[in-house]
Amino acid sequence: MRINRLRLAATVLALAALGLVGAASKSGPTRFGQVDDARIANAAKEPQNWLVHSANQAAWRYSALDQINVDSIKDLKVAWTVEFDTDRGQESTPIVVDGVAYVSTTWSKVYAVDAKTGRQIWFFDPKTPGEAGLLACCDAVNRGVAVYKGKVYVGTLDGRLIAIDARTGKQVWSTMTVPENETYTITSAPRVGGGLIYIGNAGGEFGGRGFVSAYDAETGKKAWKFFLTPGKPGVKDGEVSDEIMEKVVQPTWFGPYTDYRGGANVWGSLIYDPDLKQVYLPTGNGFPWNRQFRSDGKGDNLFIASIVALDARTGKYKWHYQETPGDVWDFDAVADIVMLDLPVNGKIRKAMIHTPKAGYAWELDRVTGKVISGVPFVDGVTWTSGLDPKTGRPIMDEAGFYDNQNPVRAPGFAHSWQPTSYSPKTGYLYLQASQGPPGLFTPTPAPYEWLKGIDRRGIYRYNTIPPETIAKQPPPPPNPVTRRSFLLAWDPVKQAPAWKTDANGGGVLATGGNLVFQGQGRGSAMGILNAYRADTGQKVWSVNTSNGISTGPMSYMVDGEQYVLLATGTAMFPPIATDVRARQKGVLVAFKLNGKGAMPADPPPAPPFKVIPADQQWPAADIAWAHETFASFCARCHGDGSRNNNVVPDLRRSAYLTSAEAWKAVVEDGALRDRGMIAFYPRFLPPGGAEKLRGYIADEARKAIAAPAAAAAPPPTPVGPPTEH
């Protein structure tokens, strides 16, 4: 049903009379974080607020507001901006309650700002140690906070869950959710419901068992903990997952138990279902990626790449569905889960839709976990030929697993963590999607050696595949799929695209104004925020935000004016060196009709590649050694050959490169450890290793100066598989 402006105003007035709208007096906000289950359940009645991470518990990320619509959007202008204190990636979605925006940023810091003016109310810094950055696969990002009963909750990169007083910004309680000295980080937003806070963790590229835990929202006391991969056979964890681990999960793993194997980390969009009192855990890849090293080259390896449903109050297992049995392609199943009531054969079923990296749009029954349907939403999905009509299990060719055949290509990632949005007006789900020629996965030879703190996945990375292995590679299987990235409107009832438009961006917001907003994070369109007609995909508005965009916008209303709010600051990936700009602070940007604010200026181009004096030379053998070492230890943040978008510094442009002493101070002594650049010596580098690395990067800088066009292009193939969380 369309909510027009007059009707909305009437609703707001009625809610104000009930005391439900406390925001927005002329003197600024007066109520802070007053969100509870009843209010969340009725979120549709107060579209001026965005109460939970994904707007509602069904994770629609939909705003019914329609003051900004296809007709008025021509007048959409900047209202205000807030500059963050960091130049690293931004992946947060703000929450807005009663005129206050609660926003997390890099290194798990939190801002509370007046949503009408951008004036800072408080700022919370959990003092995350820079060392935690070592274990973050993809920058020190944070995707958002939870707000509940007067408190704001944030998960920190080093694994704490912290409750903050929503009015004062002071810490109320803090609890360490992960075991000390292990390979976990937290980047996802905590979720709330039924008096508990639910939090997962990341780390599936480093080793260790994924788990989710729940805490009492008031006290921080642990309610339950559920592991997602098995522990040592015969050894109980003393947690609620013990029984299912022993009976169902353990038998799907093979080979000797090791301290590092595991994965299935819930680093994205776990959600709370208030209707069925369940939580759904979407799980990540197994570790190491190469199943030969993980599980003797066989087995489904539950619960990797799965959705697991638990009783929200007790954590007791309800059901699971594994999307990619035995995954070896990093097919994290962590994309947004969106709850829908779907008509199936004339009956309405409590369902969910899920559109992860594996490229299928799955529809599951939320009560039973049974597959309703599953069809590819991009072209060129080759890892499965379809779903077994009886069981819903993907039909897979064992020859496709690279632990059985060396090497193989696999489909690229169709859709990672970038937020999706569902509009009840159009009935479409909107998401960023990608298809293209498959990435190359080449296993490293046995024996596999785990190195704690380094993302050793059991496959070659970047350009380090030995030439003799490349020579033996069979030609890629036919896959005549054109590389394409696009914004997809998907019809969950017809299970087919409604429209597609070329886009290479981040998260998505659909609104009651028949609009879909999406920012662009890559290439020459980096930083452009676009709006499209939700029904047809026609582009109707566009603005340059001066910064790359990875996450999705959200929308709210204060004093009768609708805003669109977005955290800009691109993710460190992909490491493509086109259109590289100077490093710049992330910016929170609010738009409204006829706004009078100003966007920060476009940053200048990145500084030039450093000229290294000709008398500085390194032996070719040292450079070759450093190339491989850089690929193993450094490239996951800095990019292959340090070709990157300069969110994490492009070292070829770094002032440290010109001085052996300064370089050593950083690489060996940890001078920049607070920014996540730890001392790599002696933990990972031999004596003299740092200087060899300087030689390699100096060589790369010289090559870039000699051939600027080649330097600006993506790395030559063959490269490792695409990497994004």
Ligand code: CA
């Ligand atoms: Ca992953």
